[in-house]
Amino acid sequence: MxxxxxxxxxxxxxxxxxxxxxxxxxxxxxxxxxxxxxxxxxxxxxxxxxxxxxxxxxxxxxxxxxxxxxxxxxxxxxxxxxxxxxxxxxxxxxxxxxxxxxxxxxxxxxxxxxxxxxxxxxxxxxxxxxxxxxxxxxxxxxxxxxxxxxxxxxxxxxxxxxxxxxxxxQTLHPYFDDAKFFNEQWVAARVIAGAPPVIEYYVSPPAQWSLAERNRVAAHFTEYGLAERFGVEAGADLPETIDTRRTTLHGFSPLEYSDYLREKSENMSLPVNNWRRIMFLSLANDNWFCAYPH
Ligand SMILES: [Zn+2]
Incomplete structure (x- = not known):
């Protein structure tokens, strides 16, 4: 990357x-x-x-x-x-x-x-x-x-x-705001176990950011409806990932599968806070998902 x-x-x-x-x-x-x-x-x-x-x-x-x-x-x-x-x-x-x-x-x-x-x-x-x-x-x-x-x-x-x-x-200004808003991860997601699993997005900025900076990314996330829009994208994308796990990657242990998902997230040429990168990262970190489905 x-x-x-x-x-x-x-x-x-x-x-x-x-x-x-x-x-x-x-x-x-x-x-x-x-x-x-x-x-x-x-x-x-x-x-x-x-x-x-x-x-x-x-x-x-x-x-x-x-x-x-x-x-x-x-x-x-x-x-x-x-x-x-x-x-x-x-x-x-x-x-x-x-x-x-x-x-x-x-x-x-x-x-x-x-x-x-x-x-x-x-x-x-x-x-x-x-x-x-x-x-x-x-x-x-x-x-x-x-x-x-x-x-x-x-x-x-x-x-x-x-x-x-x-x-x-104040939402983020793509020309003038500090590079860290675009370089550092502030979008996160959790996996809600189920059939099918659901990816839920939320804001989780670095702890060392100021309160105003943390509030600003939260405002940007809310104003552009990103929780819902990211969730819809993930919901449409996830079946293919699950299908690959059932077929091609059937032999992977949960740990091997987690590494595979993490690498996939890191190697995507997408912005660091892009929904798909965050989706693969959250899947890699989720023990339930990495063991699912056998
Ligand atoms: Zn847009």
Missing amino acids: GEANNRMRRLPTPTIDFCTALTEATNGIGSAVTQANFRAQITNPNAVAIEAAFRTSAQAATLYSVPRIASGAGDPVVHGSLRKSDLTKLYTQYFVPKEKPARRLYDQLKITANGKCPLCGDIGHVRTLDHYVPKANFPLYSVMPGNLIPCCRDCNSEKLDAFSATLDR
Whole structure:
């Protein structure tokens, strides 16, 4: 297992900067007056400063404390004379549509995940970009590349509309959060004996992590519905493993079978917290399962 495998799904920071995203999005605005007005409100030096502040905050995991527009607060002026709706439209009307020049940036951001959703550790295929902090509450970041995360449909729809206002509930940011959230194991599972056995997933972060860090992975796990989604995947996958034990691996002792399962888990080129790796690890550690079925 190479180091690259461990680090999978912590995505590289986007190479597209905010100035480029703004320029391309505003290139798609039909009216020259509207376009000029937009560019006068957020000039390039402005954009560099806004992006630097965003990154600093994202790296320090303090985006929860950035002032936000309250939901239901109407359409306030957010920056210069730009309203919330001007900025959210910049994304929906000038960044996403296929015929707009900024669409190539949208597609470029989407492919950085190599098709695998970083939020659920590979269950889903990347279908969309998700705003880490919602554009309705943080409209200034509507086309900020560092705020646009490639993800699958399920993660996009599981996500709550409201972004956490406390550190403890802040989900993981695949571009900016500490590498340990992606390198170290914090998902665990237990085997519930039965016919068929059931794999139950839970959160078990390293004891040396801070309370806030432990709470954050728990929040991420809950927000994306991972206990249930991992359980469904495992339930569908397990019959094949049991079948192999009954046939090809019939002669293995429980200990040999446990070693086989552990090796299988360790050799998978999947993220360390991927449901399948955790499933094989939990099976390897379970005495009942390793002796079952003869
Ligand atoms: Zn996902």
